[in-house]
Amino acid sequence: MSALLELRDVHTAYGLSQVLFGISLELAAGECVCLLGRNGVGKTTTMRSVMGLTPPSAGRIRFKERDITGKAPYRIARSGIGFVPEDRRIFAELTVWENLDVARRAAKRPGRWSIDAVFDLFPVLAGLRDRLGGYLSGGEQQMLTIARTLMGNPELLLLDEPSEGLAPLVVQVLLDKIGELRNQGLTILLAEQGVGFSLGLADRVYVLEKGCIRFTGPAAVLREDVALRNQLLAL
Numbered sequence: 001m002s003a004l005l006e007l008r009d010v011h012t013a014y015g016l017s018q019v020l021f022g023i024s025l026e027l028a029a030g031e032c033v034c035l036l037g038r039n040g041v042g043k044t045t046t047m048r049s050v051m052g053l054t055p056p057s058a059g060r061i062r063f064k065e066r067d068i069t070g071k072a073p074y075r076i077a078r079s080g081i082g083f084v085p086e087d088r089r090i091f092a093e094l095t096v097w098e099n100l101d102v103a104r105r106a107a108k109r110p111g112r113w114s115i116d117a118v119f120d121l122f123p124v125l126a127g128l129r130d131r132l133g134g135y136l137s138g139g140e141q142q143m144l145t146i147a148r149t150l151m152g153n154p155e156l157l158l159l160d161e162p163s164e165g166l167a168p169l170v171v172q173v174l175l176d177k178i179g180e181l182r183n184q185g186l187t188i189l190l191a192e193q194g195v196g197f198s199l200g201l202a203d204r205v206y207v208l209e210k211g212c213i214r215f216t217g218p219a220a221v222l223r224e225d226v227a228l229r230n231q232l233l234a235l
Contacts, residue, residue: 002065004029004187005050005081005156010059012042012049019045021211022059027156032188034202034219036195036233041208043191044086047158050189051083052076063156078108082154086161088145092134096125096144099133103151111153118147121177139170143177156187163197175200195233199223207232 003026012020020042027033035043048054050061055070062068068076077083091099100115119126122143128136136144142162149157159178163171175197182188182201192198198205202219215232222229 003027003062004031004064005189006060006062007046007050008060008062010046010049010056010061012045012054012056014045014054019211020049020056023049023208023211023213025206025213025216027187027189029155029187030185031203032182032190032201034198034205035189035191035208036198036205036222037193037208038233039193042211043193043208044160045211046208047083047085047160047189047191050076050158051081077152077154080109080153080155081158082149082152082156083158084145084149084160084162086164088141090133090136090141090144090148093132095130095132096136097129099144099148100151103148107152109153113150113153115151118150121150121180122147137170139166139173142166142170142174146174146177150181154186156189157181159188159190159192161191161193163192163194171197195222195229 005027007023007025010020010023023046035046037043045054049056052071052073060067060069063079063081068079100118104115124140125143125147128140133144162174178201190198190201199219199222205219205222206213207215
């Protein structure tokens with residue numbers, strides 16, 4: 001079976017600052033794959049390269065066997081890739097319902113996700129439907145960002161540091177909800193520094209260091225081998 005998403009020898013830079021040095025990875029449909037590594041190793045840049053926000057200077061990116069390298073972000077989104085950025089970017093002056101309605105109106109893909117469906121996934125948002133986005137807690141904003149992205153009915157969900165800066169109880173809620181999405185068959189590429197969060201979700205992992213892939217394998221290997229985990233991910 002061909003990969004749903006495939007990166008081959010991707011190099012990406014911000015101006016003269018090279019960040020990715022020949023990244024190659026792939027995801028099969030239905031997989032949850034995690035990019036692990038410390039801050040600054042290239043996890044976010046990998047996501048931005050896929051979405052066309054920071055196009056690669058070399059290499060190829062294919063989604064559903066079609067080359068999407070450097071295409072406009074809106075075209076990549078409409079092809080079936082949803083992106084949840086680390087900084088969330090909700091509309092602070094719109095209510096929860098209005099944030100979702102904007103996404104619903106912009107959606108160009110049919111599918112199961114509606115405002116009612118994302119309220120079923122995140123019941124807390126249903127109770128906050130009339131609250132302005134700027135008055136939500138960090139965890140509530142993260143839920144809203146994921147819910148808003150789901151309104152586009154993506155086949156592949158990119159999640160960039162979803163647990164960053166959140167309280168442990170909120171992190172557990174997100175872990176459970178993202179696990180529900182995975183169990184429903186949604187393909188997920190997750191970038192995380194939180195090892196426990198990542199290994200609780202992922203089928204496979206790629207460990208990045210200085211813009212290169214240092215390790216790839218089943219998440220179970222890192223869950224079970226503490227010495228290897230410490231060697232690869234110790235701060």
